[in-house]
Amino acid sequence: MDIETLRGIPLFAELDDDGLDVIARLATEFEAQAGRVLAEIGQPGSGLFVIEDGTVEVDMPDGAVVELGPGEFFGEVALLTDSPRNARVRALTDVRCLAISRHVFMLLLDAQPRIAATMLPIVARRLSGH
Numbered sequence: 001m002d003i004e005t006l007r008g009i010p011l012f013a014e015l016d017d018d019g020l021d022v023i024a025r026l027a028t029e030f031e032a033q034a035g036r037v038l039a040e041i042g043q044p045g046s047g048l049f050v051i052e053d054g055t056v057e058v059d060m061p062d063g064a065v066v067e068l069g070p071g072e073f074f075g076e077v078a079l080l081t082d083s084p085r086n087a088r089v090r091a092l093t094d095v096r097c098l099a100i101s102r103h104v105f106m107l108l109l110d111a112q113p114r115i116a117a118t119m120l121p122i123v124a125r126r127l128s129g130h
Contacts (some may be wrong), residue, residue, distance in 0.1 A: 001029060001052075001098060009050055009098075010071050012036075013116055019112035026104040034092045037087040038074075045078020047101045054095030059088040067092065076123055079105060 003020040006012045029052070032038060036058060050073045058066045058074060064080065068074060076087045079102055099109070104107060109116055 001027065009052075010072055011050060011115065012022075014118060015112050015115050019108060019115070022111065023098075023100065026101075026103075028099045028109075029096060030099055031094065034091050034093050034095075035089070036091045037088065038086065038091060038095075038097070039085045041085055041088050042107060043085045044121050045075060045081075045083065045085055045102070047099050048075045048079050048102070048105055049071055049089075050098040051093055052096040052098055052126075054091060054093040055089050056095060057092075061086050073119075073122075079125060080123065111115045 001024055003017060003024055006020045006023055007015075012023065015023075033061075043058075051068055051070050053070055055067055055069045056074065058068060060066060074087070074089050075085070077083070077087075
């Protein structure tokens with residue numbers, strides 16, 4: 001994935017070229033067919049996923065069901081808290097995602113703390129159930 005494409009993802013929009021370069025070099029793209037479960041409750045949180053194309057359905061711990069699409073992300077709660085996944089995520093359509101491992105994410109946070117500020121309101125809203 002190139003730097004300009006990454007810059008178009010809201011989560012990464014404020015990062016400088018060095019931060020974007022880290023993601024471009026170390027993140028992994030993957031595709032999944034509609035219906036595939038991408039994260040299951042209780043699984044270890046090994047990474048953060050950013051949706052590039054397609055739509056996923058998230059079964060939240062409070063019973064709510066949320067749809068996420070391009071530019072949105074999931075997996076951050078388990079990643080940031082080092083706890084098992086607390087939601088089930090299933091591809092509603094064929095999806096293409098960018099997977100960022102825990103190790104790469106921690107390197108990114110050290111080098112680009114602004115990414116945490118971008119994520120914080122979203123994470124807080126998800127944890128509060130709103």
